[in-house]
Amino acid sequence: MSLRFQRLLLILVSVIMIFVAVLLILYNGRKNISYFYTPSELASLKIDIDKKVRLGGFVEKNSFIKITASSFKFKISDDLKSIDVAYQGLLPDLFREGQGAVIEGYMTKNNVLNATSVFAKHDENYMPASIKKGLENTGYWNKNY
């Protein structure tokens, strides 16, 4: 193999690697992105049943029902609308009524969000930027929270 041919080979390999990487990014990017909604947005939209969504808001007061030690029902609200959520599994330590939470899951036909994971606010001062933004828009956001 001549030197020139080998250099060409090296460049070719690099280009192929970059090309494969771009393909992977595009393909996986489309598959693994989930949109974030507030309860009012989710209520007003028609969401495909097989599409993963994220819902952010507050766990509505007096809506939390423990069916068994590992399956729960509650409502996520932004004071305008609320969405029913069903979840099976471990709830995060900081999950409480009246506190912020982000739910990831799929909508079912009867407008219940079947949660695959639940995230809660991490400390007293901490609020996911995405929830804060959504709540500021709906006017619920209280600065001293």
Add this chain to the structure above:
Amino acid sequence: MSSLVGFLCLVFAVGINIFLIFSKYLLKLKIVSFNILIRLSCILTLASFLSLIYAYLVSDFSNFNVFQNSHSDKPLIYKISGTWGNHEGSMLLWVSILSIYAFFFSFTKKIDLNLKKLTLLIQSFLHISFSLFIIFTSNPFLINSVIVHEGLGLNPILQDPGLAIHPPILYAGYVGYSIVFSLAVASLMHESNDLEWLSIAKKWSLISWTFLTGGIALGSYWAYYELGWGGWWFWDPVENISLMPWITGLALVHSLLLVKGQQILKKWIIFLSILCFSLSIFGTFLVRSGILTSVHSFAADASRGLFILLIFFIITGFSLVVFLLKFPDNNKPVKFLFINKVSALIINNILMIIATLTILLGTIYPIIIEVLTNNRISVGGPYFNSTVIPIMIPGFLLMSIAPVLSWQTNKIKNSYYYIICFILISVIILIQSYLTEFNSWGVIGLILGVWIIIASISAIILSYKLKLNFKFLQNINPHLAHIGVGIAIIGITCSSVFQKEYDYNLNTGDNFIVNEINVVLDKIETKNEKNFQALRANFLIQEENSFKNVKSGKNYYPVSKMITSEAGILHQWDRDIYFILGDQKDEKWFVKVYVNPFVSLIWLGIIIMICCGFIGVIRK
């Protein structure tokens, strides 16, 4: 009182650094006085940091920062670690480590004096920028406006020995790249053609990389047993951010191997050095600004984010401009051969940069989309798994044989042996996994891991004479590091692909069977500890004729009214059995159990890599 001392020390240190920068133009300082001033500024910064620690130790609640983040009944170690468990303190830690690096760098010999001065000046500039950031936007020495006798307490999730030392070690990694960065930029500005600085840069980049590895490993080990999610890596934005300089740093360490007179890579090395430190600052910006949602976001404050963004643009912009204006010319074109060490390292570098870009894209994509379309999205962990891992696979394959490739020629010694070996391993693993549990990712991971280990061991045996001294250890160090990677890959593959998950609803006294092991939920008890109440479930695990105890439960911290989960883990060399206690309903407790095979190999592999990192630093 200690607040005042601390603040004054911080300001004086900035004063010294400003004086140093002006002195370059106004008066010609001798290198001796230059060194002394740099060391003095380091001592002052450390004094400032120590006085903050002191304020935490004596629970001086007249300091607003202490009041917000500490409590008098915290155990001693968490009083100390509370110093950097918050935004202000952690930034002071950042600057302290920056000045410690400058301190040690000032002892460097065998370096052009002007180059050394320039490097220290750039370091001074970094010191000033970050100190001003602290003084103006996040001062830890503010005085509390009201008189209080008790503090608000540290976030309980941070009260953990692993996490107490995680930030200093991680920062030692991040900030270590500042020296490499300063050296690279200084060498550009100095316009000399000597390559001495590269061997110095190699040492510092290896030190930083080793600390960064340790910091990331501690963080993920903490996530493993503290968050109670059964895994140790979640592609959380902060994890991604620490991974980017880590991979770039790895590329840097490897391309520094190529220094031996290859001019073309000098350009690349300078670029990587700038990139590493820029990514470190960029990470700090993303975490501290609260733009990213993560476990690590301290209270968000727009002005802070803007200030760091400004520093980021000044530093990165300045260095890139210098890079474009003054980059060294190619006077020695490299001989590219397809199958040799140089091209293997180039391909490995390209792969690492692509992987870094992929992670960067996934991490900031939500921000870009929100700015552009006002839609809020999140990119899930599966994106990273199915993008980054395939990109890295050719790199791992290459890694196993790269150390035995030759520098000059196109031949591999004993190539037939390696080919046969690789085919043999693949066949054995394929058959084995068909007979047990087939999973294509599992097969790929296992083949890679085993192949890397066996190829590295063979390389050691075939190329070196076995001797029992330190010189021999230094020679085989790269191979050892790669064996560490192989071990970690096996651990990562097994623990993620072959992880098993079980859910139970149990009364106390119930028997249950996890993966053919008999377990009893023995009893549930509560206990009062120093600053929390503990609820613990005791699991008895039957092992042949003896029983093993594992406690899992929750802690309740009355000061901050928070609950944290404490996972109970039975560590065995070939698997971890991981218990999490859930909720209770009608006397029945929800218990989640994970069986994670070969997790211990991950930590073993990482420890090997860290040891090799340190051996590499000692190596001349």
